[in-house]
Amino acid sequence: MRYVICLLILFMMLLGCANNNNQASPPSQNNHEVRVKQTIPPKQEITDDEKVSTRLEKLAMQVPDVEGARCVVMGNTAIVGIDVDSSLDRSRIGTIKYSVAEALRKDPHGAHAMVTADIDLNARLREIRQEIANGRPFSGFAEEMADIVGRMMPQLPKDVRVTPHQEDQRKEDQQKLDQSHM
Numbered sequence: 001m002r003y004v005i006c007l008l009i010l011f012m013m014l015l016g017c018a019n020n021n022n023q024a025s026p027p028s029q030n031n032h033e034v035r036v037k038q039t040i041p042p043k044q045e046i047t048d049d050e051k052v053s054t055r056l057e058k059l060a061m062q063v064p065d066v067e068g069a070r071c072v073v074m075g076n077t078a079i080v081g082i083d084v085d086s087s088l089d090r091s092r093i094g095t096i097k098y099s100v101a102e103a104l105r106k107d108p109h110g111a112h113a114m115v116t117a118d119i120d121l122n123a124r125l126r127e128i129r130q131e132i133a134n135g136r137p138f139s140g141f142a143e144e145m146a147d148i149v150g151r152m153m154p155q156l157p158k159d160v161r162v163t164p165h166q167e168d169q170r171k172e173d174q175q176k177l178d179q180s181h182m
Helices: 002-024 049-061 090-105 119-133 138-151 164-180
Strands: 068-074 077-083 114-116
Touching: 049 068, 049 077, 049 090, 068 119, 068 138, 077 090, 077 119, 077 138, 090 114, 090 164, 114 119, 119 138
Parallel strands: 077 114
Antiparallel strands: 068 077
């Protein structure tokens, strides 16, 4: 009797495993592509260089501790140079530069602009801006602009992603910096 029960249990187990093997590997014909919506606005065509330059300069000047700003537009790329107090420490200048990038991020043309606080690059941007205002063709500055873009480490406004925690931390850091300069 035991022998019959053992065979019956063994037979059921074999049948159960055989059924599971057929269902264990589902068909792999469900290849689905994942599509992601772009969250950064597309780069808009700049049709009026002077108007865009002036607007981005004004946006940069609205940031506290920015003493001066200049913007040069080359094709569809804008480079914004900012002047800050030379006595500020490097981390404070980085905070100001980041704040300018945040301000520019809200502008359709500023979202793809590059921001620099480098003294040498600002002097070069100032000279280029003056030459353009004097009527010199922009084609003469193409190589110099390429050097500027290659030299600078850009802080692109479109790359600014601030979580609520980071925003709170930035405000705390800003308050500490403000208190240390008093």
